[in-house]
Amino acid sequence: MVDAATARHPGGPAEQTRTGTPLVELRGVDKHFGDLHVLRSIDLTVDRGEVVVIIGPSGSGKSTLCRTINRLETFDHGTIRIDGRELPDEGRELARLRAEVGMVFQSFNLFAHKTVLENVTLGPVKAKGVKKAVARARAVELLERVGVANQADKLPAQLSGGQQQRVAIARALAMDPKVMLFDEPTSALDPEMINEVLDVMVGLARDGMTMLVVTHEMGFARRAANRVVFMDAGEIVEEADPETFFTAPTSARARDFLSKILTH
Numbered sequence: 525m526v527d528a529a530t531a532r533h534p535g536g537p538a539e540q541t542r543t544g545t546p547l548v549e550l551r552g553v554d555k556h557f558g559d560l561h562v563l564r565s566i567d568l569t570v571d572r573g574e575v576v577v578i579i580g581p582s583g584s585g586k587s588t589l590c591r592t593i594n595r596l597e598t599f600d601h602g603t604i605r606i607d608g609r610e611l612p613d614e615g616r617e618l619a620r621l622r623a624e625v626g627m628v629f630q631s632f633n634l635f636a637h638k639t640v641l642e643n644v645t646l647g648p649v650k651a652k653g654v655k656k657a658v659a660r661a662r663a664v665e666l667l668e669r670v671g672v673a674n675q676a677d678k679l680p681a682q683l684s685g686g687q688q689q690r691v692a693i694a695r696a697l698a699m700d701p702k703v704m705l706f707d708e709p710t711s712a713l714d715p716e717m718i719n720e721v722l723d724v725m726v727g728l729a730r731d732g733m734t735m736l737v738v739t740h741e742m743g744f745a746r747r748a749a750n751r752v753v754f755m756d757a758g759e760i761v762e763e764a765d766p767e768t769f770f771t772a773p774t775s776a777r778a779r780d781f782l783s784k785i786l787t788h
């Protein structure tokens with residue numbers, strides 16, 4: 525197994541040679557849905573400022589992994605730390621740690637009856653006690669950053685899918701998260717809107733945001749990812765820098781998967 529850290533420091537096990545500060549750390553995370561062993565002893569570290577792409581067949585556990593990281597799902601065994609602190613099961617500490625993890629889903633999940641601007645200000649005002657005027661100013665700034673400031677007073681349904689997804693990114697950023705999780709953020713979009721969302725994500729990556737991104741967009745992985753993690757059947761099967769993974773995957777499972785997504 526080769527990951528980005530090993531690639532930068534050939535010869536040493538990744539965990540010993542990793543140079544960054546771990547921001548998200550999963551150790552031996554196991555999860556079942558009934559009889560289905562959906563996460564199998566997952567060890568994964570995402571360093572501060574690192575962009576990790578997760579790729580793998582449908583049902584391999586990618587969404588469950590994301591949801592487990594901010595405790596939208598419980599897990600059976602193991603530990604998850606965000607910035608050195610273990611995720612508690614419940615309570616105020618969990619709410620606080622969860623606010624440090626921004627999440628963007630495949631479906632945009634905006635509040636349908638609130639304007640774009642309200643969607644972005646609501647979290648900081650309600651959950652963090654930020655003053656309305658301060659939250660609005662920051663929301664306008666974020667909407668500008670994702671290129672939809674001119675849509676601020678519209679309702680989500682009046683926006684294209686690509687615009688809604690960019691609002692969802694702005695809404696997550698408004699909470700000042702330490703890490704952003706993206707679960708197939710472009711897979712519900714029409715092809716012509718995919719790039720406008722990916723461009724925003726590439727911009728975030730360049731600005732140093734720590735990101736864990738479930739996507740099959742190889743262009744994004746090549747442009748922005750430090751590392752690709754390949755999952756199958758609840759396991760991390762292989763990790764490598766994007767170029768190595770896409771051109772010379774070592775496992776039969778990854779080769780098989782890539783041959784399928786490359787030929788469709």
Ligand SMILES: Nc1ncnc2c1ncn2[C@@H]1O[C@H](COP(=O)(O)OP(=O)(O)OP(=O)(O)O)[C@@H](O)[C@H]1O
Nearest residue numbers: 557558560562580581582583584585586587588589
């Ligand atoms: N709430 C649930 N209850 C029971 N089984 C579930 C639940 N959520 C997911 N699963 C099962 O867990 C497995 C992993 O699902 P998950 O959604 O994490 O996969 P995925 O890799 O994200 O797939 P996809 O690429 O289709 O989004 C699948 O077999 C799925 O059917």
Ligand SMILES: [Mg+2]
Nearest residue numbers: 586587588707
């Ligand atoms: Mg999924």
